[in-house]
Amino acid sequence: MILGMFALGWIAVNYPMSPTKIKLFVWHKSIGITILILVLLRIAWRLTDRTPALPNHMQTWERRLAHTSHALMYVAMVMMPLSGWVINSAANFPLRLYGLIRLPNIAPADKALQSQAELVHMTLFWILVALLLLHIGAAFWHHLKLRDQILTRMLPGTTRRLRKAAD
Amino acid sequence: MSLQRAATMLICSVFSATAAATEWVIDNDHSRLGFVATYDGVGFATRFERFDTRIRFDPQQLEEGVFDVVVDITSINSDSADRDEGMLGLEWFNAKKFPQARFVSTGFPQARFVSTGFRQTGAGAFEVAGRLTIKGITHSILLPFAWSGVDNGARLKGKTILQRTDYKIGIGEWESDPIIGFEVEIVVDLHLKGKH
Numbered sequence: 238m239i240l241g242m243f244a245l246g247w248i249a250v251n252y253p254m255s256p257t258k259i260k261l262f263v264w265h266k267s268i269g270i271t272i273l274i275l276v277l278l279r280i281a282w283r284l285t286d287r288t289p290a291l292p293n294h295m296q297t298w299e300r301r302l303a304h305t306s307h308a309l310m311y312v313a314m315v316m317m318p319l320s321g322w323v324i325n326s327a328a329n330f331p332l333r334l335y336g337l338i339r340l341p342n343i344a345p346a347d348k349a350l351q352s353q354a355e356l357v358h359m360t361l362f363w364i365l366v367a368l369l370l371l372h373i374g375a376a377f378w379h380h381l382k383l384r385d386q387i388l389t390r391m392l393p394g395t396t397r398r399l400r401k402a403a404d
Numbered sequence: 405m406s407l408q409r410a411a412t413m414l415i416c417s418v419f420s421a422t423a424a425a426t427e428w429v430i431d432n433d434h435s436r437l438g439f440v441a442t443y444d445g446v447g448f449a450t451r452f453e454r455f456d457t458r459i460r461f462d463p464q465q466l467e468e469g470v471f472d473v474v475v476d477i478t479s480i481n482s483d484s485a486d487r488d489e490g491m492l493g494l495e496w497f498n499a500k501k502f503p504q505a506r507f508v509s510t511g512f513p514q515a516r517f518v519s520t521g522f523r524q525t526g527a528g529a530f531e532v533a534g535r536l537t538i539k540g541i542t543h544s545i546l547l548p549f550a551w552s553g554v555d556n557g558a559r560l561k562g563k564t565i566l567q568r569t570d571y572k573i574g575i576g577e578w579e580s581d582p583i584i585g586f587e588v589e590i591v592v593d594l595h596l597k598g599k600h
Contacts, residue, residue, distance in 0.1 A: 331446030
């Protein structure tokens, strides 16, 4: 979903002004707000449910890096749609979720604010790209080099299997 | 342009010779002239910051009435710098080529068009038939409006719906794509003072 948004956002920005460009943005905005909702649900889940412990063989610095990068990914995933919402509000464009639900503006119409929010949105894009590369790289590192359960346990149903095996 | 201006001056002099219905000057600080269009089905209000009016109107002497309004298209303001810039572009108002939209009521003798003039439609309710030219394209339109006397002046409030495509506003793909709605509501709210 996020990778799709990277592509959609990139194409929409560079597309020549046309009805298609507006529609690309309409989709980009709708999906962005959807991701915001999903990420907030995910954070609520993460805060209430217990998180599987990291493998015992990991060094302190590895654990710190993992926790920090996870936290930063959550921050980036929340800030990304929020900054987009600010861009849209400051540009004073209307926002409708999938053409159905009207959402309010969260910032005043202001060209300077719009430019700042665009810079934030773009910077977050690169930060999120870097974090995702680190995340995916680390997952494969664990799977292929360290041969632990980190990658496979992320797959759906694994927790149930692991819990069953422990019983 | 100079020909047009000369013609307007000529008409004005013809008018000043006739018995006067009340001439009104506009209170720019409180008057609004603009439109509501839609983007992805959601309305956005746009106003013009600069426009000139020549308004002669007396509810008792409708045949004497004159509305002559010239709008400076480049003064467009929808509280969105990006959108304003877009609307002035080639495919929309093409402001470089057509900086002014002109609405001349058909009671104005200069107008070469078939007229129905002003008409009372109810208590304080009127309708003016006129020719609206935007981007060099002229169409007859009807603008219903409410006229009310307020202390030492008058207020004119009117609304009408136009099809933007009639004036080639939004050409190319925009012509057939409803993402920017075809219907545009013209909104006029003028505060007027008697001319002395």
